[in-house]
Amino acid sequence: MNESEIDRARKAIEMGKIEKALSILEPIARHSYDEPDSLVYLGIAYVQAEKPQAAVSVLEEAKELVEDHPVIELFLGRALMALGRYEDAEEELSIAVDLDPTEPRAWDDLGKVFYVQGKYAEAIGALRNGLEQFPNDIRLQSMLALSLYRLGDYESSISCWKRVIEEKPDFLTAKSNYAYLLLAKDRLEEAIPIVEEIQENNPDDYRSYLLEADLKLREGDLETSQKCLEILLERDPENIEALVRMAVVAKLQGNTVVSNDYFELVEAQVESVESCWQCLCEAYRKLGWRTRYLNCLLRWSKIDSGSAASHIELAKVYADMGYDDLAFDAWERAIEILGWLRVSCIQCGCEEKLEPHDINRVRAAGSIKCPSCNASIRLPESITAF
Numbered sequence: 001m002n003e004s005e006i007d008r009a010r011k012a013i014e015m016g017k018i019e020k021a022l023s024i025l026e027p028i029a030r031h032s033y034d035e036p037d038s039l040v041y042l043g044i045a046y047v048q049a050e051k052p053q054a055a056v057s058v059l060e061e062a063k064e065l066v067e068d069h070p071v072i073e074l075f076l077g078r079a080l081m082a083l084g085r086y087e088d089a090e091e092e093l094s095i096a097v098d099l100d101p102t103e104p105r106a107w108d109d110l111g112k113v114f115y116v117q118g119k120y121a122e123a124i125g126a127l128r129n130g131l132e133q134f135p136n137d138i139r140l141q142s143m144l145a146l147s148l149y150r151l152g153d154y155e156s157s158i159s160c161w162k163r164v165i166e167e168k169p170d171f172l173t174a175k176s177n178y179a180y181l182l183l184a185k186d187r188l189e190e191a192i193p194i195v196e197e198i199q200e201n202n203p204d205d206y207r208s209y210l211l212e213a214d215l216k217l218r219e220g221d222l223e224t225s226q227k228c229l230e231i232l233l234e235r236d237p238e239n240i241e242a243l244v245r246m247a248v249v250a251k252l253q254g255n256t257v258v259s260n261d262y263f264e265l266v267e268a269q270v271e272s273v274e275s276c277w278q279c280l281c282e283a284y285r286k287l288g289w290r291t292r293y294l295n296c297l298l299r300w301s302k303i304d305s306g307s308a309a310s311h312i313e314l315a316k317v318y319a320d321m322g323y324d325d326l327a328f329d330a331w332e333r334a335i336e337i338l339g340w341l342r343v344s345c346i347q348c349g350c351e352e353k354l355e356p357h358d359i360n361r362v363r364a365a366g367s368i369k370c371p372s373c374n375a376s377i378r379l380p381e382s383i384t385a386f
Contacts, residue, residue, distance in 0.1 A: 006035075009025045022042070040059070074106050102133065176198060184196065226246070250286055297314050348370060
């Protein structure tokens with residue numbers, strides 16, 4: 001009897017009829033404590049119904065009855081992640097990929113749980129392992145692109161988003177992130193057709209306005225940039241990305257009081273939105289406000305400690321200020337996070353890749369020899385990681 005009912009519940013889950021599945025499985029679980037299949041499917045249904053605490057309870061019971069069950073580990077990990085128990089979720093999802101490395105969802109979830117903890121390097125490692133088996137998986141590629149961006153490897157993130165778009169040309173999120181990074185790298189010739197395509201196909205989407213505002217700001221068309229941002233802020237007055245850009249536009253237009261008002265609104269919210277630190281720091285850098293920029297980088301480096309981007313920029317700022325020891329400290333932290341760092345020769349443009357074992361040698365010398373032209377590449381001001 002239970003076997004046929006469990007099969008009915010399984011089919012209901014596959015069809016998305018979660019409440020029906022729960023109505024079948026909950027009575028079975030109450031009366032059959034040693035029936036692992038009913039507990040497994042009940043746990044899956046609870047996860048789908050967004051009842052993570054209930055899912056954890058039944059899946060932990062199922063785990064006691066069945067050893068080395070990858071589905072239990074996968075959904076238990078998801079439930080724990082939904083509860084904010086990230087370290088526990090990491091443990092379960094790591095077991096899930098060990099037990100069944102052919103399940104792409106497990107790799108995706110493991111990457112996500114590393115990402116939400118700010119463990120971007122670990123996320124990248126897990127996602128790349130998953131992509132070795134599933135090279136065309138959009139979810140894995142997208143999560144990898146996000147992780148690379150937060151880590152500070154912008155060029156690799158751009159390459160990932162490009163691959164995602166090649167696999168799924170109508171994926172708006174991928175296109176907008178790709179265009180945003182191209183603009184951030186001042187690769188306008190590549191960015192403009194992408195922005196125009198987004199505007200044509202998704203004219204009312206907020207990302208269309210935000211990208212146009214960015215593009216026009218970089219082209220010096222402050223009026224058009226302002227109009228785009230005003231439309232965004234009419235829809236969402238607390239949109240941090242729009243507010244920080246409006247602050248920059250107002251300052252460049254000479255409206256210092258208005259600019260400061262916008263920056264105050266941003267700084268009041270940014271503590272709770274880790275992903276917006278880069279945007280705020282970039283605004284201060286663009287305006288040449290070195291003290292604010294430095295303070296913003298320091299706060300960002302503490303709040304999002306798994307990102308190398310803030311430490312790389314700190315190294316550059318400290319070097320410009322003549323604080324060589326602090327610059328090298330920031331540079332060392334960046335290379336520890338990334339596992340490598342690129343430096344560029346001012347004379348010939350040749351790039352050299354440095355790794356952690358190079359730290360002591362480079363710090364002692366303060367420079368390295370360019371392998372191409374033999375010129376001296378001084379550090380850390382020659383860092384070109386992103």
